[in-house]
Amino acid sequence: MQLNAGCELSFFAETPTPLILMLRPRSGAGQWIIREEYQITPAVNVTEFTDMYGNLCQRVVAPEGPFSIHFSATVQTADLIDTAPGAPYTPVEELPDDVLHYTLPSRYCQSDQLGELATQITENVASGYDQAEAIRKWIHETITYQYGTSNASTSAVDTAASRIGVCRDFTHLGISLCRALNIPARMVVGYLYQLNPMDLHAWFEAYVDGRWFTFDATQAKPLGNRITVAYGRDAADVAFTTQFGQMTLNNMNVWVDAVHVEPAENEKKANEAPTLSNSAGSPN
Missing domain, CATH: 3.10.620.30 (C8orf32 fold)
Structure with missing residues (x-):
C-alpha cells in the first residue's frame, strides 16, 4: 500500500537552540520512499549525517522565537x-x-x-x-x-x-x-x-x-503498512527531536493516509520498485 505520512512540529525557542532531528525514513526492507518534502520555518542551515544505527539525522540551530518543522513523504509499504x-x-x-x-x-x-x-x-x-x-x-x-x-x-x-x-x-x-x-x-x-x-x-x-x-x-x-524512521537500543537513541537549550514544543500533528492508486498505475509502480519485499521485517 502507498501511504502519505508526515508530521508538523511547532516550537518556541527562548534562545538560539541547537537541535538534532530524526524525521526522514530510508528505503529498505518493507518500504520504498517515493517522495518526500522537508520544510523548516524560518529557513536555517541544515547538515545531515547517518548515526551508528543507520538513521538519517539533521543538525540545525533554531533561532530565538517561533520555529516549525514540516515533513511529509509518500511511501510504498509492505501489507504484511x-x-x-x-x-x-x-x-x-x-x-x-x-x-x-x-x-x-x-x-x-x-x-x-x-x-x-x-x-x-x-x-x-x-x-x-x-x-x-x-x-x-x-x-x-x-x-x-x-x-x-x-x-x-x-x-x-x-x-x-x-x-x-x-x-x-x-x-x-x-x-x-x-x-x-x-x-x-x-x-x-x-x-x-x-x-x-x-x-x-x-x-x-x-x-x-x-x-x-x-x-x-x-x-x-500483526499489522503491516508501517513506515520505519529510526532504530536504536531504546528511546534515548531514537528521539525525533533532541534539543540543547530552552525550547518548548507547542503543537504536534501526525498523519498517515492511504494513497488511492489506479490498478494499472499500481502495477507500473510495483515494477519500478522490484526490490521491495512483500512483508515488513528487516533481514539486516
Whole structure:
C-alpha cells in the first residue's frame, strides 16, 4: 500500500537552540520512499549525517522565537509483517558483531533486572521466535494502554511494576524481556497506518534465526503498512527531536493516509520498485 505520512512540529525557542532531528525514513526492507518534502520555518542551515544505527539525522540551530518543522513523504509499504512461529533461537556466539550490543541492558531497558519475569512468561515455550511472541502477547494482555501514565524517565522496570503505559513503555518492556533471555532486541519508531489515536509510534524487533522480526505489543495481531524512521537500543537513541537549550514544543500533528492508486498505475509502480519485499521485517 502507498501511504502519505508526515508530521508538523511547532516550537518556541527562548534562545538560539541547537537541535538534532530524526524525521526522514530510508528505503529498505518493507518500504520504498517515493517522495518526500522537508520544510523548516524560518529557513536555517541544515547538515545531515547517518548515526551508528543507520538513521538519517539533521543538525540545525533554531533561532530565538517561533520555529516549525514540516515533513511529509509518500511511501510504498509492505501489507504484511513476517512471522515465523518455531523459528529457532540464535546462539550468542553466532550473532553478528553489530547485533551483540542489542543483548545488553540500556538506559530504559534494564534487562538484567527482569530475568525472573521473562522466564515466567516464557515457561514451556520453545526458544527463539516463540519466546518473543509470548512476551509480545503477555504485554498486550497484561499491560494497560493509557496516555498520561508515564513520562520521559519511565523505564521497563517501572512499567513491569505499574502494568500501565503507552507504546514507548510497551516497547521498552518487550525489549528488556527479550534481552533477559539473550535474544537481541531493538526499538523501532515510525508511523503505523490506522493507528488510533494517530501519533508517532514505537514497536520492537527481535533477532532470531539469523534475522530481525517485528513485534508490536500494542496491537492484537500483526499489522503491516508501517513506515520505519529510526532504530536504536531504546528511546534515548531514537528521539525525533533532541534539543540543547530552552525550547518548548507547542503543537504536534501526525498523519498517515492511504494513497488511492489506479490498478494499472499500481502495477507500473510495483515494477519500478522490484526490490521491495512483500512483508515488513528487516533481514539486516
